[in-house]
Amino acid sequence: MISTTIDQEIKKAMLAKNNAQLRGLRAIKAAILVAKTEKGASEEITEEVETKILQRLIKQRKESADIYRQQNREDLYTVEEEEIEVINQFLPKQLDPEAVEAIIVQVINETGATSVKDMGKVMGMANAKLAGKADGKLIAEIVKRKLA
Numbered sequence: 610m611i612s613t614t615i616d617q618e619i620k621k622a623m624l625a626k627n628n629a630q631l632r633g634l635r636a637i638k639a640a641i642l643v644a645k646t647e648k649g650a651s652e653e654i655t656e657e658v659e660t661k662i663l664q665r666l667i668k669q670r671k672e673s674a675d676i677y678r679q680q681n682r683e684d685l686y687t688v689e690e691e692e693i694e695v696i697n698q699f700l701p702k703q704l705d706p707e708a709v710e711a712i713i714v715q716v717i718n719e720t721g722a723t724s725v726k727d728m729g730k731v732m733g734m735a736n737a738k739l740a741g742k743a744d745g746k747l748i749a750e751i752v753k754r755k756l757a
Contacts, residue, residue: 611659611699612641632688633695640666660741663700667693701741706751709743713751725756 615638622630640662644654654662674689704712716734720727731752739748 610654610656611637611663612654614699615641629688629691630695633692636666636692637663637696637699657740660700663696664741664745666696667700670696703744704739704742706747709739709747710751710755712738713748713755717752717755722756725753728752728756731756 615634619631619634619638622634641654641659644658644662670689670693674686674693677683677686677689713731713735716731716738720730720734722728722731732749735748735752736745
């Protein structure tokens with residue numbers, strides 16, 4: 610479980626006075642705490658939910674970093690990139706695009722999809738198989754290209 614590791618890592622970052630690491634770790638801890646206290650949330654958060662939380666944090670930071678880059682705010686862009694690096698440490702290893710494409714081809718064959726109309730069916734299975742191992746945007750791009 611990521612949440613148990615985070616507290617230990619926060620202590621290490623504090624002792625090392627590593628502000629970038631500390632910011633990223635605190636963001637993860639805050640997001641997990643929010644998820645635990647949300648209405649209807651169960652006491653324990655599964656690793657799958659933790660992975661989704663981390664992916665959401667990375668997506669938010671990437672979007673912010675893009676905006677900062679467009680506005681020539683390199684100082685803020687750097688902060689976002691540092692936090693992305695820290696959060697990525699706790700995600701499962703991401704598959705390379707070729708491996709993702711191979712899995713998507715397999716899913717297309719399993720579902721018998723032939724056109725873009727079948728994209729929803731393929732995306733559902735592909736997202737289930739690739740959960741936490743590939744970016745949703747990449748999955749969608751490859752599925753669209755294969756079904757076009």
